[in-house]
Amino acid sequence: MINLKIFLHGLKSLIGARSPAIPLAACFIALGALLKDAGFNLQQSAASSFFTYALPGQLVMAESLLVGASLFNIFIAVWLVNFRLYPMTVSLFPLLKHKSQPKWKYYLSCHFLAVSSWLIAKDTYQKIEKKYRIDFWMGIGFGTWTTAIFTTLIGYSLADYLNKDLMIGFAIVNPVYFFCMMIGAMKNLKISIAVIAGTVMGPAIYLISTEWAILFAGLISGTIAYFFRGKNGSK
Amino acid sequence: MDLSNTIVLAIIVTSFATYISRLLGAMTSEKVSAKSKIFEWFNLVAYSTLAALLGRIIIFPAGVLASADLVIRILVLVVCIFIYILSKKNLVLPTIFSAILLSTLTSL
Numbered sequence: 001m002i003n004l005k006i007f008l009h010g011l012k013s014l015i016g017a018r019s020p021a022i023p024l025a026a027c028f029i030a031l032g033a034l035l036k037d038a039g040f041n042l043q044q045s046a047a048s049s050f051f052t053y054a055l056p057g058q059l060v061m062a063e064s065l066l067v068g069a070s071l072f073n074i075f076i077a078v079w080l081v082n083f084r085l086y087p088m089t090v091s092l093f094p095l096l097k098h099k100s101q102p103k104w105k106y107y108l109s110c111h112f113l114a115v116s117s118w119l120i121a122k123d124t125y126q127k128i129e130k131k132y133r134i135d136f137w138m139g140i141g142f143g144t145w146t147t148a149i150f151t152t153l154i155g156y157s158l159a160d161y162l163n164k165d166l167m168i169g170f171a172i173v174n175p176v177y178f179f180c181m182m183i184g185a186m187k188n189l190k191i192s193i194a195v196i197a198g199t200v201m202g203p204a205i206y207l208i209s210t211e212w213a214i215l216f217a218g219l220i221s222g223t224i225a226y227f228f229r230g231k232n233g234s235k
Numbered sequence: 236m237d238l239s240n241t242i243v244l245a246i247i248v249t250s251f252a253t254y255i256s257r258l259l260g261a262m263t264s265e266k267v268s269a270k271s272k273i274f275e276w277f278n279l280v281a282y283s284t285l286a287a288l289l290g291r292i293i294i295f296p297a298g299v300l301a302s303a304d305l306v307i308r309i310l311v312l313v314v315c316i317f318i319y320i321l322s323k324k325n326l327v328l329p330t331i332f333s334a335i336l337l338s339t340l341t342s343l
Contacts, residue, residue, distance in 0.1 A: 051250035089260020091278040110257040169334035171300040176333040194283040202287025203294035218284025
């Protein structure tokens with residue numbers, strides 16, 4: 001089963017100077033308020049973060065509902081915006097693999113994969129013995145996931161008290177946190193090129209195609225970085 | 236169909252569309268070694284995809300962030316990155332400061 005000591009070690013990532021709790025809270029409080037505006041009730045708002053737990057996709061769903069989009073269009077739009085989770089999973093789970101661990105842990109815990117948990121896991125996995133890395137990951141993921149659900153409920157409940165200036169402040173917290181973590185991750189030339197090229201190409205391709213921009217920018221920038229000579233970009 | 240049923244179906248559709256990518260990633264990972272070239276490529280694509288998303292959020296934001304000027308958004312980001320570096324990679328300080336600074340600058 002799960003090694004509780006290692007699981008709690010992962011859960012502890014939520015506290016300290018590198019905690020993702022504040023940016024997670026800021027963006028899911030804002031999401032909770034938005035879902036209330038979109039006509040969701042409290043249970044539906046919590047269910048959205050419980051079952052989806054991917055902010056850009058949840059935003060797309062709420063905005064699509066507001067403009068009366070069909071369920072098929074919502075599916076396509078969310079799938080495109082959340083497709084980034086595929087390369088993120090493939091670039092993390094091989095590091096957590098161990099033959100003694102059951103498959104259900106991987107299939108269940110992939111639900112916890114989001115930008116915050118991914119960046120923390122990539123930053124810290126080497127400190128954990130390989131056999132127990134999946135338990136460590138489950139601790140990180142469970143902590144970030146439950147924080148997201150809890151703060152969605154807070155945002156929903158506080159929606160009437162959040163003014164526009166406060167909401168603008170909340171909206172910048174997440175990108176600032178992730179940019180700082182990405183800069184911290186730029187430990188070799190290939191990853192630095194991937195991050196810088198992606199940052200430039202994302203908005204540039206967005207001018208041509210709003211739906212495909214992130215996917216194309218990621219593929220092109222990552223492939224350019226891959227062909228650069230230098231230290232292996234697997235870290 | 237009433238709004239409540241539509242919302243429930245939208246949550247199911249959104250959750251399914253999201254979990255597909257995660258599950259396919261977990262299944263693909265079973266065949267990928269952490270020491271292989273394909274793993275390195277996936278890693279670089281993951282970093283650049285994230286960077287592309289963040290770049291898009293800052294330059295072409297959706298929602299309330301769009302009501303802050305582009306120059307102010309970039310200024311806040313650059314100041315906070317400096318705080319992150321100067322504070323020996325503390326992530327709490329720049330994130331709290333970013334909210335205060337942007338709220339203050341946009342309300343002037």
